[in-house]
Amino acid sequence: MSKEYSKTPQLPTSAIARDEGIKAKTENWFEYFVKAQPHHTDYAGVVWHGTYLTWMEEARVECLRSIGIDFADLVAIGCDLPVIELSLRYHLPIQLGTSAIVKTRLSETQGVKMHWDHQIQAVDTQAVYLTGRVTLVGVDREKGRIMRQLPPSFQDALVKLVTNN
Amino acid sequence: MSKEYSKTPQLPTSAIARDEGIKAKTENWFEYFVKAQPHHTDYAGVVWHGTYLTWMEEARVECLRSIGIDFADLVAIGCDLPVIELSLRYHLPIQLGTSAIVKTRLSETQGVKMHWDHQIQAVDTQAVYLTGRVTLVGVDREKGRIMRQLPPSFQDALVKLVTNN
């Protein structure tokens, strides 16, 4: 199985530069709540930089569930959604015990690519801990290759998600 | 403690766009070997996208050790190096059991910021699994603030690392 996500080994292009084409129109975010537990932290007493990837993944899965898409079902019918690009900026550390909101939005789709924006904020203030963009691509699990198109029912649901934003 | 890493909550700028100023001159990489163990994988049978952050962190720590800098000592004298920016592109999935090389290079420093390039490759072929850039910043642990300058001995070692590249 040799699924190649991207032909040319370049460094990632900017999340900002990509902000063109069909994209989310409003400021509506899906909100997912997390709390900084001991296992999320490192020696510095704050959330380890990789932990945020677990939170953003959970937020995307729950955002999809909110429009009727069960991620495990998608996998079961042979459609996987690996991450192919990731651009994050860490603004403020999150201390042990802190609650935060992971704001999540499917900002645009390009064929079988989905660009998700994330913003992690404090619950009580406007403090922003992290901003980032994560790009997923539809992969045919059996063939191990990028799909030509997403499963129709999934595609329809996504369009609604982008338009609703 | 309110260490703010970055004033304006923008999305990350491109890793490529930042490629100006003092930077590494050659293609010399520090090489760190890893193997895809069961706990690194997810349901898709390949390495989970967040696992790569653990490997790149290990590679940076060992790269610093190779020039005589012990990361734990640095932390002990009050200098922390949190990640403030991360841009990754995933080119090919890594299967369970696969060995890979994490190529690591301090490509440039800007004051107390360190930009590290990473390239994860197959051991036996030229296949590239991931390319990315990770930016760290020197933080004074006691004050919880970005340092004005890195500890002199650390700064000196880093300069050598960039020039050697």
Place this chain on the structure above:
Amino acid sequence: MSKEYSKTPQLPTSAIARDEGIKAKTENWFEYFVKAQPHHTDYAGVVWHGTYLTWMEEARVECLRSIGIDFADLVAIGCDLPVIELSLRYHLPIQLGTSAIVKTRLSETQGVKMHWDHQIQAVDTQAVYLTGRVTLVGVDREKGRIMRQLPPSFQDALVKLVTNN
């Protein structure tokens, strides 16, 4: 700093054998809900065996919060609660996307030791995924040593927790 948790390097004694002395009287459990997200799984498509430790830790932290103890506050006043013993039995695998209940109970305290029982169950059936016991001990963070006694307010709250069970 040389905090030694246990003098003689023996293998763990049984969770069952230890069931003597002051212990929880009833079947009341604290319940904490989790869901098997992609990052919790491994190549086998089910939850990786180490993931359960994150869930049980979260459940203990939230159980303490339910009786007014903020774990981060406890750490801030210099009391840490490392795990010193762990006995788990895995009965059934948990598939990607599955919701589960982490049932948690402080079953007994012995001086500064706390024995917690855990049972992870299906939400809709009586299926049991995991049973286990986790023992924590109060450590003075500054001295790096096991405490002679837990902070009084914490001890009082714990007694209530055991009696309420």
Place this chain on the structure above:
Amino acid sequence: MSKEYSKTPQLPTSAIARDEGIKAKTENWFEYFVKAQPHHTDYAGVVWHGTYLTWMEEARVECLRSIGIDFADLVAIGCDLPVIELSLRYHLPIQLGTSAIVKTRLSETQGVKMHWDHQIQAVDTQAVYLTGRVTLVGVDREKGRIMRQLPPSFQDALVKLVTNN
């Protein structure tokens, strides 16, 4: 798929009590080296208690490789080896930056069950950080059930491992 590992939801029995029957005869251990990296630690500045499970898993995989068994191949031919029981005792914390030896030994097999002993020690002193026993069982991936017997070539290799000990 309903692979049930264990019928009765009891708490784990003691690792010591199980020490009967065919078992390893000598003190020969397989040794696997690890280092406490930033991502292995938690807010307390020491290795998080769940991290040890990743190290012991890696040590078992590499121990099997040392007798010619490739774990990924085993999975590919349909044999999985999930953990069904785990008993750990944490003796001393491991500080950031510390190197350690994960000593690993297949102490006995019972049908399709494999009992592994682990002891994590300091590299330079005799200090013991952790002792534990982990039990795996052979599962037929396709049927999702515990195997009647392990694949013959695997079984043969294991016998040698136990006898060599």
